[in-house]
Amino acid sequence: MLFLALLLPQPPQEPLATDLGTTVVTPTLSPGDEFDAPYATSVVDQAEFDAKGYRTLPQALRNIPGILVQETALGHGSPYIRGFTGFRTLALVDGIRLNNSVFRSGPNQYWNTIDPFSIDSLEVVKGPSSVLYGSDAIGGTVNALTRSPWGHSDEPTVAGELRYRWADAANFDQARIDISATYGMDGGVLIGLTSKSFGDVHGGSEVGTQPGTGYDEFDGDLKLEHFPDPNTRITLAHQVVDQTDVPRTHKTTDGINWEGLSPGSDLKRDLDQRRELTYFQAHMRGLDGIADEIRTSLSWQTQAEERDRIKSNGSRDFQGFDVGTLGLFAHFHKGTDAGRWTWGAEYYRDNVDSYLTKVSGNSAADDIQGPVADDATYDTLGVFVQDEFPLSERLDAILGARWNLAAADAKSVRDPATNTRISIDDSWNAVVGSARFLYEITPETTNLFGGVSQGFRAPNLSDLSRFDSARSNEFEIPAPDLDPEYYTNFELGVKKRSDLWSTQVVLFHTLIRDKILRFPTGNTNSSGELEITKDNVGNGSVEGLELGLAYRVTDQWTAFGNATYMHGKQSTYPTSDPVVEDEYLDRLMPFTAQAGLRWEDPSNALWLEGLITHAGRADRLSTRDANDTTRIPGGGTPAFTTLDLRLGWEVQSNATLHVGLENLTDEDYRIHGSGLNRPGRNLTVGFGWSF
16 A cells, blocks of 8 residues: 555645645655655655554654664664664654754664654655755655644534554554544644553564563644634644653563574663654745745754663663753745745754663762763754756756754763763864756656755764663763764656556665764773774765556556665774774665555455565674674574555445454564564554544
8 A cells, every 4th residue: 555655646635725735844845746856755644554554653664665674672663764774864743853962873762752643644755855954864854744633614623533453463552542623714623642552572483472572652642723814824733752661672681592693681671761842833825025935843842761771780770861952943935937946944952961870789870971971962053045946848956055053062971081071062064965856758657857965964962972882792982073974865766657557766876974983992891891982984885776666457456566775885993903894884774575466446445455575684794783693693684575464444434444464474584683573473453433
């Protein structure tokens, strides 16, 4: 179903007079047909979430070419988009940055703090997008667009929706209720509550139950919209996600020894995670003067986490941080004889408190910092301009540029050499550009697109000051003297659609310069962990081919599929010796392909779908991959092939049923770099009821 939404032609949607359209994040910041966007883009809508029963938001990206979704734990999910993850991919919620200055370089859990039940659609733009979105937008940018009140009519209305999902081997129950109340055509309010309970995941025929993998979650959201006139929308929203005791299982003695993996040594390593976002946004169009459309946003977001760890010797500690982020942005659009101009500015300020408390063992509380710098701020300011204009009847161009400033002020950082308190006060600025084109080979059916896009990433507080365990048997120390990273992406693609065919083929090549990488210092800390630090040593490239297609065999039958091949190397220090070597990128995506067949009855009330997924052996390993023995088996992650069957049935006009049988052959497998195996043979049931 995802592939059909991505690939088959879709009619353009015109907004109602009081509906200003979705605040989409297209490559141009303007609503437009995805087919005409000169980027590799994908959309996952709410219907796809319900049909596939995605457990987390990152899982909703797993069927998109060029994306590998790694899961360190059941409550962690981190997409590798074109070879990049962590703070080298950018997540937005209704246009507001989820990323903050404490995000880690490797896979992390933060994208999992967006409730998929609250999402109306996801928009994915692959490749660097730093002109519009600033630092971190390297591998790709994903915007989660949340649901709005529905049921507008001439009279006040109240409507609701109940959704429930259950899974056997995946072992979860999820329930969601939405209540929408509208006052005519002038506005409304949406209230949503979600409860989730995750038990221990059951693996395939050999692994069986994977102990210590479950956790609980509660989410809530509120959105008020008001239309003072047909061209103005004002939005006030609040979201909260609260996760309790999410285990990082592979680090503990509960880790499995599948294919020679080595379980961790901790007796416990659980994480509490809480995110809250409150924002006010105004969107005005049909204006005169300097701009004909303006979108503004004021937001306050808090992200807090606390880790509860019991080591093998019985000592226990709590560490964590609280980050409060003020966000502001303003985007302007103006149509002129010289093209459609888009310009704007954004500002974000993080306030960070970090702590480490020892409750047993020989050490007292750390009065300097927790996992990152304490008593710290981090500011980012960006100004950009972009112009879309025709070069000929069939050729359009987009040119853009951005200036960005980042500044870190950390008053309490542990110096790893002297074990004393130091401070960090530094700033970085960068100018990046983008030049894209779209050529209409055949009107309405075939487009050629591509161009050059630059990306950058300024060092954040995690780069500069992290004092915390990293991968298997590693401990990361602060590295105050770092410079920004720079990337240049070359891309060429074809999009084709007709009554029968829909195809997208993309070639990309991304140059990497001054990438900040971890490497060993040669020292060992008191816990026996290898000490690692960071520097701007990464130079190299990543390139790949992404293919997606769908073919309508008959009015009821459609065949679809996709494939991804990726290759990438970068320079690094594999050991503590000052010798630079070229190695594969960490967790490089193996060759992956999917093929499916879908049947829909003429009334569209019933559909059936089968999907085969194959991933090759992930044996192109960096030195750090090879040493990550609690997650990656010796020699690499084994290849796998799975078969999924799904059914969707509109039982009646206000009730739907979705049933899936995943991993029909009960295969034991995991996504490359993950800390647990995917479920074995898994029955899923989803039910939706509108009232």
